[in-house]
Amino acid sequence: MASVHSTSEVGRDHRVVVIGAGIGGLVAALQLAQRNLQVTLIEAMDAPGGKMRQPVVDGAPIDSGPTVFTMRWIFEQIYQSAGRRLEDELTLTSLPVLARHAWGAQERMDLFADPNASRDAIARFAGPPEAARFMQFCRQAREVYDTLEGPFIRSQSPTLASMAGDLGLKGLAVLAALGPMSNLWDALGQHFHDSRLRQLFARYATYCGSSPWQAPATLMLVTQVELDGVWSVEGGMHALAQSLAGIAQQRGVEIRYGTTCHAIEADGGRVSAVMLASGERLPADSVVFNGDVSALTQHLLGEDVRRAAPSLSPGKRSLSALTWSVHAETAGFPLERHNVFFQSDYRSEFTDIFSRARLPQTPTVYVCAQDRGISDTVPERDRLLVLVNAPAEGSRTLTEPEIDTCESHSFSLLARYGLTISRTPQNCLRTTPGDFHRMFPGSGGALYGMATHGWMSAFARSGAKSRIPGLYLAGGSVHPGPGVPMAAMSGQLAAATLMAHLDSTSRSRRVVISGGMSMRSAMTAGTD
Ligand SMILES: Cc1cc2nc3c(=O)[nH]c(=O)nc-3n(C[C@H](O)[C@H](O)[C@H](O)COP(=O)(O)OP(=O)(O)OC[C@H]3O[C@@H](n4cnc5c(N)ncnc54)[C@H](O)[C@@H]3O)c2cc1C
Numbered sequence: 001m002a003s004v005h006s007t008s009e010v011g012r013d014h015r016v017v018v019i020g021a022g023i024g025g026l027v028a029a030l031q032l033a034q035r036n037l038q039v040t041l042i043e044a045m046d047a048p049g050g051k052m053r054q055p056v057v058d059g060a061p062i063d064s065g066p067t068v069f070t071m072r073w074i075f076e077q078i079y080q081s082a083g084r085r086l087e088d089e090l091t092l093t094s095l096p097v098l099a100r101h102a103w104g105a106q107e108r109m110d111l112f113a114d115p116n117a118s119r120d121a122i123a124r125f126a127g128p129p130e131a132a133r134f135m136q137f138c139r140q141a142r143e144v145y146d147t148l149e150g151p152f153i154r155s156q157s158p159t160l161a162s163m164a165g166d167l168g169l170k171g172l173a174v175l176a177a178l179g180p181m182s183n184l185w186d187a188l189g190q191h192f193h194d195s196r197l198r199q200l201f202a203r204y205a206t207y208c209g210s211s212p213w214q215a216p217a218t219l220m221l222v223t224q225v226e227l228d229g230v231w232s233v234e235g236g237m238h239a240l241a242q243s244l245a246g247i248a249q250q251r252g253v254e255i256r257y258g259t260t261c262h263a264i265e266a267d268g269g270r271v272s273a274v275m276l277a278s279g280e281r282l283p284a285d286s287v288v289f290n291g292d293v294s295a296l297t298q299h300l301l302g303e304d305v306r307r308a309a310p311s312l313s314p315g316k317r318s319l320s321a322l323t324w325s326v327h328a329e330t331a332g333f334p335l336e337r338h339n340v341f342f343q344s345d346y347r348s349e350f351t352d353i354f355s356r357a358r359l360p361q362t363p364t365v366y367v368c369a370q371d372r373g374i375s376d377t378v379p380e381r382d383r384l385l386v387l388v389n390a391p392a393e394g395s396r397t398l399t400e401p402e403i404d405t406c407e408s409h410s411f412s413l414l415a416r417y418g419l420t421i422s423r424t425p426q427n428c429l430r431t432t433p434g435d436f437h438r439m440f441p442g443s444g445g446a447l448y449g450m451a452t453h454g455w456m457s458a459f460a461r462s463g464a465k466s467r468i469p470g471l472y473l474a475g476g477s478v479h480p481g482p483g484v485p486m487a488a489m490s491g492q493l494a495a496a497t498l499m500a501h502l503d504s505t506s507r508s509r510r511v512v513i514s515g516g517m518s519m520r521s522a523m524t525a526g527t528d
Contacts, residue, residue, distance in 0.1 A: 012036055014502060017274045017282050018253075019261045020290030022050025023484050024474035026244040027078055027491030028288045028498075033251040034082060035499055040282060041248065042259040042274070049241030050290070051440070051447065051476075052484065058427040060327040062383045063236035067368040068207075068338060070225050071485035075240070078488060082247050089243045091234035095373050098230050100336040102417045103196055103344070110336065111200075113229055126194040137191040137201070137220075138227060144178070144217075145224040147171040153480045156493055157463025160456070178217040187217035199346045203364070206389055208482055209318025209448030211350035216455045225485075232337060232374055237484070263302030264289070264471065271305070271470035286470045286502075288494050292449065293462055293477045295442030308466040309473065316453070317392035317446035318482070319353065320433035322406060324386040327427045330369075333419035335382065337373030341365040341417050353391045354451075359398060359406040363388035365413055384421065386410065390433050392446035397434055449477030464490065464497040472498050 014037045018029040021043035029041040047053070051065035072092065079086040086092070098111040098118075109125040112118045115138060123131035151166035152158050158166075167175070178187050184205050185198070192198040202212035204222040233239050249255055260277040264287055267273075274282045289308075295301055297311035333339075342364050343349070349360040368385040372378075388410050390398070407430070414421065433445030440447075452458060461479045464472050474494035476482035 012038070014038065014285045015283060016040070016286045016288065016498070017042065017261075017284040018288040018290060019264075019274065020050060020475065021045075021048040021241070021245060021255065021257075022290050022475055022487065023052065023241065023244075024476070024487040024491040024494070025050075025288065025290030026241060026248060027488045028290070028472075028474045028494045029253045029255075029491075030078070030082055030244060030248040030251060031492060031495035032288075032498065033248060033253045035495075037502075039248075039253045041253050041255045042261060042276070042282075043255065043257050044260040045439075046257045047238075047241075048245040048255070048257075049238050052237045052241045053439075054236055054238035055325055055429055057325050057429045058327040060381075060383050061236065061238070062325040062327065062385060062429075063238060063368070063370055064323060064325040064385055064429075064431065066237050066484050067370065067385055068226070069231045069233055069237060069240075069484065070229065072229065072231060074485045074488055078244075078492070079247075082251065084247060089247070090239060092231040093234070093374050095230045095232055095337055097336045097338075097373060098226055099338040099340055100334075101196075101200055101340045101342065102333075103342050105416065105418050107196075109196075109200075111227075115227065118227075122197065126197060130192065130194050130197060133191050133193070134197070137188075138224075140177070140191070141220045141224040141227070143174045145221040147174045148218060148221055152458065153486070153489070155480075156497065157465065157479055158459065160459055175218065178220075182217045183213055184215045184217050184219050185212040187220060188212075196342070199342055200340075202346065203340065205452075206319060208452045209446060210452045211354050213347065213350055214354070214451070214453035216452065216458070218458075219452060230338070232370075236370060240484075261301060264296075264305045265302065266304035266468055266470075269469060271468060275302070284470075286472065286498055288472045288474055288498070289466075290475045290491070292440050292443040292446075292475070293473055294444070296466075298442050300442050305466075305468050305471060308468045308471055309462040309478075310460070312450050314392070314394040314444055316450045316457075317394065317444050318448035318451040320390045320392040320436055320445035320447055321387050321431075322359065322390045322403060322410075322433065323388075323431045324384075324407070324423075325429040325431070326384040326386060326421060326423055327381055328384070328424075329380070329422045330382045330384070331420050333414075333417065335367065335369040335372050335419070337369055339367040339369065341367070341413055341419075343413060349389065353389060357391045357394055357396065359390055359402055360388065361409070363406060363410050363413070365410050367414070367419070382421075386414075386421075390445075392444040393433055393437050394444060398432065403430075403432055443477075447476075448482035449475075452481065464494040 018041040033039045054061045188198045205212040205215040262277045263275040265273040296308040299306045343362040352360045366387045437445040472494040474491045476487040
């Protein structure tokens with residue numbers, strides 16, 4: 001007699017282990033549980049979020065990873081698909097000032113959520129013609145974003161050929177207008193005459209861990225993302241991770257914190273189990289890996305999966321960072337939530353990092369003051385994340401004296417621009433590229449996977465489907481790339497790819513079973 005089992009029946013038997021509770025892993029786990037799969041999520045740290053971590057410094061929890069929450073619509077979709085409303089689960093407040101920028105003690109300019117307010121601020125700062133050029137730039141950034149959202153960002157695994165087809169003549173014309181092979185810095189030069197504004201918008205390349213001099217001009221779409229709105233999350237970005245972890249658990253995901261994956265095993269070329277550092281073995285029909293993809297190619301998770309993705313040379317790594325999480329009194333500078341303190345020789349920063357593999361001698365300093373920006377209330381002590389860009393560990397590890405020098409340059413720059421921070425060893429936690437490397441194995445401390453350098457780099461990232469059947473990839477080191485919203489999207493793509501494989505196998509099983517294949521052989525057939 002022919003027998004048919006539905007996808008949900010296959011799903012209930014299907015055991016998935018998700019490795020890593022970063023945003024990509026959390027979203028993948030949640031969406032797979034929504035499809036009734038048996039999901040276990042293991043995480044080496046003792047809390048969810050990965051880079052969205054919140055260490056307690058001097059009694060205060062401080063967001064010490066991502067601080068800029070953008071692309072709210074992606075999270076609205078994720079919550080909606082879980083039967084929830086984002087606004088019921090988290091308190092998000094739209095920030096009227098996107099960021100405050102300073103080039104000296106008196107030279108300051110804010111960008112606003114309202115583009116007309118930004119235009120007026122630019123007119124006051126750099127003159128009305130520059131403000132008109134800013135509006136023109138916004139139009140081009142919007143066009144680039146709209147052109148690439150479907151064919152690239154939302155695509156499972158875009159290639160140059162697939163994208164050329166999807167773009168159509170209109171899309172190709174938008175990209176051609178950027179100038180053939182132009183980098184972001186050059187493209188910005190076509191708009192801005194004031195070097196400070198060129199520098200301000202070039203900085204968006206660093207959101208992908210890249211140099212404006214090597215990033216393709218298309219990265220101006222990152223600017224558009226921020227101009228579309230920045231929100232603050234009550235409880236910090238870490239609250240987003242906690243919220244998703246809670247919903248995932250309610251949907252049946254078993255989350256095991258403090259649990260490290262030692263190896264991913266494959267049997268007959270297909271993943272079969274996850275070995276924990278404790279020696280426990282978790283049998284798995286599929287695995288989603290949310291760590292840095294380099295951990296696989298560097299054999300950190302065993303020989304069976306070392307060819308899961310193309311290996312990345314250390315020279316292609318994105319930026320790392322040197323950060324200070326501080327809980328202290330501040331004075332002398334009217335902090336907004338997001339503050340950028342620029343130095344004048346911007347290029348030297350990227351030459352130091354990417355060509356000389358050293359900390360910038362004259363760093364740009366970013367300061368997130370997480371209790372500012374929503375109301376006029378000034379906290380007695382600020383919770384700050386101070387960040388400078390740094391090289392990922394390639395061939396060498398930074399020394400303590402080098403790091404101390406960079407620290408002293410960074411805080412003196414802030415003091416010169418008016419901001420003093422009463423730091424003590426007790427109220428300040430320093431995190432170095434080496435620390436990031438230890439927290440995120442295989443990364444060399446790079447926070448954004450591989451750098452987006454050159455036109456083809458965007459196509460070099462792995463997609464959700466690895467080269468090992470049953471192994472899927474999610475996170476900022478795979479397509480569509482880094483940043484919390486993008487990594488969340490990669491989690492959606494990993495879940496969708498796994499489900500598509502499962503659904504297609506289920507369909508082919510139905511066909512085979514109705515043709516007379518035994519139930520046992522159907523159930524043991526691979527799902528790829
Ligand atoms: C300082 C800093 C500032 C940033 N600023 C912003 C910003 O303002 N806006 C923005 O959108 N993005 C920002 N980013 C980037 C953003 O945080 C990341 O792109 C994103 O959070 C990456 O998510 P992910 O899914 O790749 O997981 P990750 O956050 O990389 O987490 C991966 C998880 O996997 C776990 N794991 C790895 N290997 C194993 C193993 N073998 N066993 C068990 N667990 C394992 C790790 O412990 C970790 O928890 C910033 C990042 C940093 C560090």
